[in-house]
Amino acid sequence: MKKYEAIHQQLLIRREELNQRIKKLSNSARHIDEPLTADFAEQAVERQNDEVLEALGDAGRHELVQINHALAHIEAGEYGICDSCGATIPPARLEILPFSDLCVACAEKQAAE
Numbered sequence: 001m002k003k004y005e006a007i008h009q010q011l012l013i014r015r016e017e018l019n020q021r022i023k024k025l026s027n028s029a030r031h032i033d034e035p036l037t038a039d040f041a042e043q044a045v046e047r048q049n050d051e052v053l054e055a056l057g058d059a060g061r062h063e064l065v066q067i068n069h070a071l072a073h074i075e076a077g078e079y080g081i082c083d084s085c086g087a088t089i090p091p092a093r094l095e096i097l098p099f100s101d102l103c104v105a106c107a108e109k110q111a112a113e
């Protein structure tokens with residue numbers, strides 16, 4: 001088994017889930033399934049729902065970017081290495097924060113800045 005293979009698989013599954021969710025969200029935001037109702041009050045509610053859906057979609061897209069970043073690192077053999085100092089990031093940290101590209105010391109330094 002390759003190093004980080006479990007995380008790799010986990011990220012691929014998560015990416016697929018997010019892709020599906022984003023597709024579903026953008027379909028409902030565009031009212032492909034349900035056309036806009038004529039009633040004005042209902043339209044306002046639907047527009048509000050669209051905003052919520054959009055926010056969810058943005059969160060999903062943001063996570064996708066992080067997943068793709070982590071996947072690229074895994075494929076390049078650079079995963080689990082601190083972006084800042086080159087130290088190995090402890091696997092326990094990666095399990096909790098699979099998108100982390102900083103070791104604990106550098107993350108704390110960055111948070112303190």
Ligand SMILES: [Zn+2]
Nearest residue numbers: 082085103106
């Ligand atoms: Zn570091």
